[in-house]
Amino acid sequence: xxxxxxxGVGMSEWGELWRKPMRDIFVEAALAAIDDAGVDKIDSMYxxxxxxxxxxxQEHLASMMSDYLGRSGIPATRVESACASGGxxxxxxxxxxxxxxxxxxxxxxxxxxxxxxxxxxxxxxxTAADQEYEVYxxxxxxxxxxxxxxxxxxxxxxxxxxxxxxxxKNHKHGSMNPRAQYPYEVTVDGVLKSVLVADPLRILDxxxxxxxxxxAVICPLEMAKKISKKPLVKVTGSGHSTDSIALHDRxxxxxxxxxxxxxxxxxxxxxxxxADIDFAEVHDCFTxxxxxxxxxxxxxxxxxxxxAAESGLTAxxxxxxxxxxxxxxxxxxxxxxxxxxxxxxLTEQLRGESGKRQVKGARRGLAQNMGGTGGSxxxxxxxxx
Amino acid sequence: xFPARYWRxxxxxxxxxxxxxxxxxxxCFPPRLVCPKCGNRTxxxxxxxxxxxxxxxxxxxxxxxxFTGQSPYxxxxxxxxxxxxITTQVVDILLDEIKLGQRVRVEFRRVQEDGSAGIICxxxxxxxxx
Numbered sequence: 001x002x003x004x005x006x007x008g009v010g011m012s013e014w015g016e017l018w019r020k021p022m023r024d025i026f027v028e029a030a031l032a033a034i035d036d037a038g039v040d041k042i043d044s045m046y047x048x049x050x051x052x053x054x055x056x057x058q059e060h061l062a063s064m065m066s067d068y069l070g071r072s073g074i075p076a077t078r079v080e081s082a083c084a085s086g087g088x089x090x091x092x093x094x095x096x097x098x099x100x101x102x103x104x105x106x107x108x109x110x111x112x113x114x115x116x117x118x119x120x121x122x123x124x125x126x127t128a129a130d131q132e133y134e135v136y137x138x139x140x141x142x143x144x145x146x147x148x149x150x151x152x153x154x155x156x157x158x159x160x161x162x163x164x165x166x167x168x169k170n171h172k173h174g175s176m177n178p179r180a181q182y183p184y185e186v187t188v189d190g191v192l193k194s195v196l197v198a199d200p201l202r203i204l205d206x207x208x209x210x211x212x213x214x215x216a217v218i219c220p221l222e223m224a225k226k227i228s229k230k231p232l233v234k235v236t237g238s239g240h241s242t243d244s245i246a247l248h249d250r251x252x253x254x255x256x257x258x259x260x261x262x263x264x265x266x267x268x269x270x271x272x273x274x275a276d277i278d279f280a281e282v283h284d285c286f287t288x289x290x291x292x293x294x295x296x297x298x299x300x301x302x303x304x305x306x307x308a309a310e311s312g313l314t315a316x317x318x319x320x321x322x323x324x325x326x327x328x329x330x331x332x333x334x335x336x337x338x339x340x341x342x343x344x345x346l347t348e349q350l351r352g353e354s355g356k357r358q359v360k361g362a363r364r365g366l367a368q369n370m371g372g373t374g375g376s377x378x379x380x381x382x383x384x385x
Numbered sequence: 386x387f388p389a390r391y392w393r394x395x396x397x398x399x400x401x402x403x404x405x406x407x408x409x410x411x412x413c414f415p416p417r418l419v420c421p422k423c424g425n426r427t428x429x430x431x432x433x434x435x436x437x438x439x440x441x442x443x444x445x446x447x448x449x450x451x452f453t454g455q456s457p458y459x460x461x462x463x464x465x466x467x468x469x470x471i472t473t474q475v476v477d478i479l480l481d482e483i484k485l486g487q488r489v490r491v492e493f494r495r496v497q498e499d500g501s502a503g504i505i506c507x508x509x510x511x512x513x514x515x
Contacts, residue, residue, distance in 0.1 A: 118447075119449065119450050122447070122449055123449060123450075126449070130472075132394055132415070133397075133415065133471070133472060134472045135449075136398075136496065136497070136506070136508065137460060137472050137473050137474055137496060137508070137510075138445060138448065138449065138451075138452040138455065138458060138460055138474060138496070138497065139443075139445065139460045139472055140445055140447065140448070140449060142447070143443045143445050143460055146443035147441040147442060147443050147460075147461070147462060148441075150441045150442065150443060150485070151440065151441040154441070154485050195446075196444075196446045197446055197447050198443045198444065198445050198446060198447070199443050199444040199446070200443075201443075246472070247462065247472070248462045248470040248471060248472050249470065253440065253441055253462065
């Protein structure tokens with residue numbers, strides 16, 4: 001397979017974008033990535049999106065987005081794997097370039113979530129769980145992660161305060177990210193006093209509802225060396241794995257086995273291990289998710305994820321900074337866009353463009369994107385070329 | 386909810402019907418066409434045990450619209466005797482008296498209402514075992 005480089009990245013504005021239609025949000029991010037790459041030709045494109053049908057009543061998305069991007073006629077593919085749609089779109093784009101089928105591929109992700117209101121968003125997001133055997137009984141997405149949290153706390157002694165420290169850390173990182181939806185710092189006390197959503201998770205343990213898009217332009221590394229004017233970033237590892245989407249069908253209720261398997265594949269492909277990763281963007285849709293994911297990725301031992309944010313291990317300046325962008329928690333979580341936005345953060349960090357939240361000497365970063373309660377997971381490793 | 390979508394799950398929701406693999410004995414709930422353990426495609430229909438242990442739970446405070454009348458309510462994952470795990474509400478107990486590891490029993494209850502004119506949906510919920 002050909003080596004693949006990321007030559008351009010971009011994001012739209014993220015937040016409650018009442019004045020902007022979904023198509024413009026996507027095109028805004030795609031144009032930013034295309035301009036950043038300095039290319040004028042796109043061979044093919046991918047659009048990660050979880051459920052535009054439920055959020056805005058629009059399917060057949062890939063053709064629409066290629067048209068509004070002014071590229072009607074190119075092959076365009078919509079990719080869905082719940083909240084891992086963006087990460088999976090990136091993987092499929094990378095495989096298309098790596099295989100030699102296409103040279104320059106645009107990978108975007110988009111979600112417009114605010115139009116349906118809170119109850120509509122709860123319904124749409126819950127379609128990532130088992131409709132007949134989980135959602136039927138009244139469980140919500142925060143509820144499923146709350147059950148993961150209670151299991152982790154009972155089994156490993158993880159504390160309510162440790163969950164809060166994940167939110168505090170990620171909001172601190174996000175306060176240095178001008179593109180974050182909620183670039184504000186929060187305190188442990190503030191998290192613990194915020195309203196309960198599903199015990200023990202409170203509103204400040206949850207990622208927000210976000211409209212937004214992100215995009216990346218990729219091409220063969222050899223071509224990038226000739227055409228790119230930016231510091232080169234290459235994709236060295238990619239892994240993807242699935243699991244049951246019903247949480248109750250897992251043999252271990254607080255281990256994200258798909259994330260673990262995807263990471264093992266990506267590490268093997270890159271020829272590295274967890275200790276070789278300088279920083280990571282992980283899927284902190286809820287505070288407990290970051291705790292379980294850093295265990296699955298091997299950054300900490302099983303059961304010790306709770307201590308990581310509290311001790312500063314995963315903060316900027318710590319041994320392995322996690323979610324320097326602010327994560328889903330502070331930056332926002334337009335579900336289909338999240339996996340691509342993680343690639344944006346990795347690329348900018350590796351180019352040294354991250355300003356106040358720059359990881360010093362960042363040479364190798366990892367992105368982990370997750371669907372549902374871990375029914376799918378995608379892991380990528382990017383390095384300075 | 387479209388009536389057929391509700392109706393076709395009734396054997397599971399009303400009678401806890403599961404599929405037991407004829408080759409390896411794994412019990413699947415709901416029934417499947419392929420055994421996830423051994424790949425076999427033939428099953429016997431069996432009924433799940435109606436008692437088990439509460440493995441984890443939460444209290445839903447922000448509920449979907451069909452459940453707002455019940456909120457706050459507890460939902461948990463119960464490991465039924467025999468090893469099958471199900472997601473179900475835990476009822477007939479004060480929310481702060483629920484304990485991980487406690488014994489529960491499955492009962493047939495009303496689960497949700499599909500608005501004022503829609504169908505009433507029934508199924509299993511768990512209550513403390515006597």
